[in-house]
Amino acid sequence: MKRFLPWIALLALTSVPMWLKDPYLLNAFVTTGIFIVAAMSLNLLLGYTGQLSLGHVAFFGIGAYTSALVSLGFDVELVGGFRVIHEPWPVWLGFIMAILVSGLCGYIVGKLSFRVRGAYFVIVTISFAEVVRLVALNWVELTQGPLALTSIPPMALGLPGLGYFEFFSKQSNFYLVLGVVALSYVIISRLVNSRIGRAMVALKENESLAVSVGIDVTRYLVLAAVVSAGIAGAAGSLYAHYLKIIDPDVFLFLYTVTMVIMVISGGKGTLAGPIVGGLIFGFIPVVARSFAAPEIQWILYGLFMILIVFVLPQGIVPAIEKWFGVGEEPGVPGAAAAKIQDAR
């Protein structure tokens, strides 16, 4: 049953644009979907290796800016009168560049900060996000600073000569984002169910023991950071080409917090956690807006969050698995329950 659940969910979501015609709700689905991708990438680090990246929005924003700049083109003067001129590239190349550049940043941040653990990684990631935000704000020649990058073209797929498909409508963007969510899900589930994923979980559970069974801890942490940053970059790219305008506010700490909330409430270290958490916290503001005043909306958001943390400290997905026994291994009653209890 558990094996088919992701497919059933995918099928159900595929049908959404067919019966949902309200553009406002479709828009909510698309933006929520983009943040779900970002939350899934954060979950790889936070849930599977136990490292908290509190500057995760940096990779998201770098992806957004990279993708936008690659597809818009730019002309900047570097030191000594040296000019870099970039002609606009097709948008899908911008998407790939976003993944590569964000992944590279993940590599650098990981290499620098995983010499030490815990608090240091948190601090390095926060500062990294802040530095990148200041660069985006002040390097006006490249990023337009607070004036924002505008007229970003929509995502387009295809090859020259074969014609392009532009993701302009909300429906097409819905399927695009759904596709990226599904692809990220497959990549992450493949990764965590492999030898590498085993190693990541092992080092989260007991690092010194992981070293003693021969796991190169730093290497796997950096690898997780690269994959995680790359996926966050993909989410950023989707964001830029969907909204068609980005400014340095994409680096706001608030977005990182949103991702953390989605991961923790849904259940960190579970594949479905960020999706469930993301859908809930992506739609609370949307639903609340229909009946509550703005200040009440955020109070509801906060109350709901506190409620989840108190009632389901493990997150929603592990709690559901516990109730329905979905996660239990056949023939070993209570294994899942014991597992949840033991993880504390």
Added chain:
Amino acid sequence: MLEISDLVCCYGKVEAIKGISLSIKQGQLVALIGANGAGKSTTLRSISGILPASSGRVVLEGQDITRCSAREILARGIAHCPEGRRVFPDMTVEENLDMGAYLRRDSAEVAEDRDRVLTQFPRLAERRSQVAGTLSGGEQQMLAIGRAIMSKPKLMMFDEPSLGLAPNIVEQVFEIIDGIRKSGTTILMVEQNAYAALDMCDYAYLMEAGSIVLSGRGSELIDDKHIREAYLGG
């Protein structure tokens, strides 16, 4: 088989091991005894490469492994059963055993070895799909030993295998270790329970404040005046 000469290890600026030398011969069970903080665990951590040595040499079967990483040292045949939290609590018994074979690529043989370990430890076989965190202390120690066996080591190092276990379980654990020795694996064991360690070992070293102060055959050390007074209760 293993030769350690003038090994020095530091935590920051503090020298935890002040230049020790010891040697272990093929097939021996060597015990390292001493009080808390004498540097016994540090010695093991240094041999297995978790804590790099500041100076000195560690030579395994004629090859210098002092500067090797923990991974290479394990691949060369030294397995380390650390003290305290001995298992991966959220993984099942089988997954824990497989982690021990993490560096091995021969998956068919790994599966055979896993079955052999499970036949050796029936308690673990009964709980093969249970998460390790729910096992009792003794079962966890057996699992840790089983996991170390899975890496097919030439030398197994045990850090305080009896720590925190009920007396009857301690006896079982020592019997298992003795069995491993009889099967031909060389063993280096750190143990606070000096009497048990001296009773079963071939050779023993006594550490005090980062140095080796005494060494000899286990039966000789049991009769040593200093050891009797300080470690065996008169």
